[in-house]
Amino acid sequence: MGWKEELSSFTQNRKNPSKLRFDEPLDKHNFFGIGGNAEAYFEVSTIDELAYVTRLQKRRNVPIAIIGRGSNLLVSDAGYPGIVLRLVGEFNRLEFNESCVKVGAGVSLPRLSKIAASHGLSGVEFALGIPGSVGGALIMNAGAWGSSFGDLVERVQVMTDEGELLDLSRDDAQFSYRHSGLKPYFCVTGATLILTPGNAEEVDNLMQDLYNQKITSQPFAEENAGCMFKNPPGHSAGKLIDECGLKGYRIGGAEVSKIHGNFVLNLDSATAHDVLSLVQHIQNHVKQERDVDLEMEVQLLGF
Ligand code: EPU
Numbered sequence: 001m002g003w004k005e006e007l008s009s010f011t012q013n014r015k016n017p018s019k020l021r022f023d024e025p026l027d028k029h030n031f032f033g034i035g036g037n038a039e040a041y042f043e044v045s046t047i048d049e050l051a052y053v054t055r056l057q058k059r060r061n062v063p064i065a066i067i068g069r070g071s072n073l074l075v076s077d078a079g080y081p082g083i084v085l086r087l088v089g090e091f092n093r094l095e096f097n098e099s100c101v102k103v104g105a106g107v108s109l110p111r112l113s114k115i116a117a118s119h120g121l122s123g124v125e126f127a128l129g130i131p132g133s134v135g136g137a138l139i140m141n142a143g144a145w146g147s148s149f150g151d152l153v154e155r156v157q158v159m160t161d162e163g164e165l166l167d168l169s170r171d172d173a174q175f176s177y178r179h180s181g182l183k184p185y186f187c188v189t190g191a192t193l194i195l196t197p198g199n200a201e202e203v204d205n206l207m208q209d210l211y212n213q214k215i216t217s218q219p220f221a222e223e224n225a226g227c228m229f230k231n232p233p234g235h236s237a238g239k240l241i242d243e244c245g246l247k248g249y250r251i252g253g254a255e256v257s258k259i260h261g262n263f264v265l266n267l268d269s270a271t272a273h274d275v276l277s278l279v280q281h282i283q284n285h286v287k288q289e290r291d292v293d294l295e296m297e298v299q300l301l302g303f
Pocket of ligand 1: 238
């Protein structure tokens with residue numbers, strides 16, 4: 001029996017069979033709307049299922065990638081030669097205990113922001129406009145308006161390649177600008193956050209203000225994966241790209257946003273190849289004209 005048959009029979013024997021599909025188009029699972037098919041796509045609902053998949057990876061030597069909500073992702077035109085996982089079910093749990101929140105890695109940041117605001121808890125207002133998952137936000141230390149997700153973290157739960165669960169401290173997670181030490185683990189499963197008690201109306205107002213600032217300074221109507229590059233120390237990538245006259249520059253169906261230089265848009269059935277050609281063009285220009293290296297923030301899958 002191959003790994004596909006094994007995975008199929010595993011899911012069919014579950015009480016609540018999770019969603020498993022083969023040859024699944026990945027363009028509908030990421031905000032860029034780009035990418036070929038995954039050999040398998042599996043929505044994992046429980047820790048047990050996740051541990052099973054880690055063991056399958058080891059035993060069968062099959063590549064596995066976890067895509068979060070696909071908001072910071074560029075998937076290859078050739079797709080992914082393995083299993084793509086999405087965390088659902090018990091990974092979508094949110095549990096409030098005074099100012100402490102236990103949150104599953106599958107929860108979306110907008111949902112977390114709104115529910116925290118309704119509890120009058122401050123700290124996560126910046127995240128309403130970030131469409132990613134808590135797991136992705138932890139790994140990337142997502143942030144906006146001077147706040148970063150890692151600042152809120154007390155503990156982070158991860159699963160190792162052996163299927164073992166570890167409970168890490170914030171120091172263990174090693175957060176820095178758009179980076180953490182969590183990537184080498186098989187999967188981030190959840191976190192405990194410490195928020196600050198406040199007034200529900202004030203928290204909601206701040207959250208809405210930050211969201212309005214985002215939608216007036218960044219594109220939101222067209223498909224994109226958020227900021228394409230990290231800000232180099234002492235610079236704004238968007239400003240550098242703007243100053244190099246690259247806004248509106250287009251390769252194939254991919255275009256540099258005319259609103260904010262650090263966003264690449266999928267305007268007309270762009271391929272991953274179009275996007276990467278545009279990325280390279282931007283990197284070359286900014287290096288030539290400003291002597292600054294731009295490093296991609298968007299994560300690559302299947303390259
Ligand atoms: N600017 C330009 N032209 C542009 C874009 C920006 O002149 O095309 C100027 C702005 O006017 C401003 C400065 O550059 O004076 C900085 O721009 P902005 O406030 O938009 O911030 P940013 O550094 O470009 C960062 C994060 C965003 C986050 C915003 C708001 C990174 C790579 N980007 O952008 O995060 O939403 O601050 O806090 O850290 C993301 O990580 O995906 C992301 C979008």
